[in-house]
Amino acid sequence: VGSLDWAVLGVYLVAILSFGLLSGRGNRGITDFFLAGRRMPWWAIGLSVMATQISAITFVGTTGQAYTDGMRFLVVYFGLPFAMVILCVTLVPLFYRSGVFTAYEYLERRFDPRTRTLTSLLFLASRGLSVGITLYAPSLVLSVILGWSESRTVLFMAGAAIAYVIYGGNRSVIWTDVVQMTVIWLGIFVCVGTAVSQLPAGFRLTDALALAQTSGKLRIMDTSWSLSKPYTLWSGLLGGLFLMLSYFGCDQSQVQRYLSGSDLTQSRLSLLFNAFFKIPMQFLVLLTGVLVFVFYHFHAPPLLWNPVELARLEAHAPSGAAKELEDRFGRAFAERRAAAESMAAARHRGASADPETYLRAAGEMGATRAEAVRTLEGLEGGGRYNDTNYIFPSYVVNELPHGLTGLVIAVIFAAAMTALSGELSALATASMVDFYSRFVGRKGSLSELLIARLLTAGWGLFACLVALRAGHLGSAIEVVNTLGSLFYGSILGVFLLALLVREARGAGAFYGLLAGLATVLGVARFTSIHFLWWNLIGASCVVAVGSVISILSPRPEGAPPPG
């Protein structure tokens, strides 16, 4: 990383902080602070919705996923456009016309206070913990790649975002998201363009895609019906639909974005904007990973992508074992490269290319790497090793020209800051509207705006503390990462119950939610069903149990008949 890269990153951080503070001026009350005064245009909200969903680790992780596993991860987003249409028809007008600040506020009006409290609490617990991990995961990768300490990386990433959210609230979040999403799109195009331009002379883009196809990296549509198989077409369409309905319909970090629209049309259009652009964007991100995969056919990749762990393997593996593995890996790489070149030459001659040598060499590389991972995990203090998230940052730092490296690191920072800022604003909103205002508000003497800012600062501090301590959490990190998937489907089920079952009442919603949570926990713990199905299972369980309880339980005296 050269001085030009640091300059690009420095200018970016100063510019985004200044812009965030400038764009957030003029908050007079909590409607301004939490909902940007309900005056935002659809295109700004649409970019903000898109930006909030992208975290740094999904950006670097998705490219890494394409490198190792190909493009089939794309199916996760197949349900998104359908979810957006369903939300535009159902929940968006309901939330917007109710004049609520949080999605959970609506549940008190439809059911009862305890259902609102429980759903908001589940959101605060899962999102509150995961926001720290959102910050920790990329900081860990960048600290290894850039040679910074983790704490410095966390503070640089979080400092600017926390400052502008405390000052400007949701207005700052949305306008900085617009700028940062533009930077992210620019970065994606730069990455794709650079990866194509770095192909060897005479090696065309179609040759690169043919190579990726031979390796199975372009396979997207897997029509298997297995529930435990990841990323099949059906899990993407059905499971992905429920995942996206849960995330965009029930997660306050997204609901708050589209409640900031100047009218219902703006809110709807912001979601439809995402329906159009999300799949193409993820396709480009995954294509970048595939092109990086092809790039490393002609430039030697390291045996392991995490340089710290590779050094540990070299230092502590049994005598000569690491060297032998690296030599074996190097020989297989040379053989794979020669085979790739000869396949391209055969294609250019119009002859059929025999992939056998290529696949054998690629298999040998994979087997050698797997042996290195096993050796590493067997060393004293060795845990489970996964370096998928290190692939793209390694490429950016070691292979991109100076200036572009700084730009792409700025993109990774932007992705981290957009997710963090949106989530902080949502956490502060849910804490204030669903808890502080109901249980403390009337006794307090501080102004609502000051409380809102203090809550934002508190959540920002909490996120930093979790991020700084996350290195000591061990496997708890995986638990935190899956918390959202465990809860979201059941929360969606409560909203579906409210919409679909006229007879549904508070007791049904509350106990149905508990039943849904217990069912998803059981499925996650005792079965191998892939997580994309959990939301569908949780939502279905809540609707079924909630309906039965509502129908069987006596109607409160004086309550109007259903409908």
Place this chain on the structure above:
Amino acid sequence: MTPSPPEPFLPDHVPLFGTWGRIYTAVIAVTLLVMGALALFSAWNF
């Protein structure tokens, strides 16, 4: 803080195609086209 009273929202206008139903149909049609293109890309013999 008390729940917000219903505000005098602007009428929900349809920006193009005449009805929201047509807009949603267009979104779904484009999505299906994109998925078809991706299936073609995935299966294309490069």
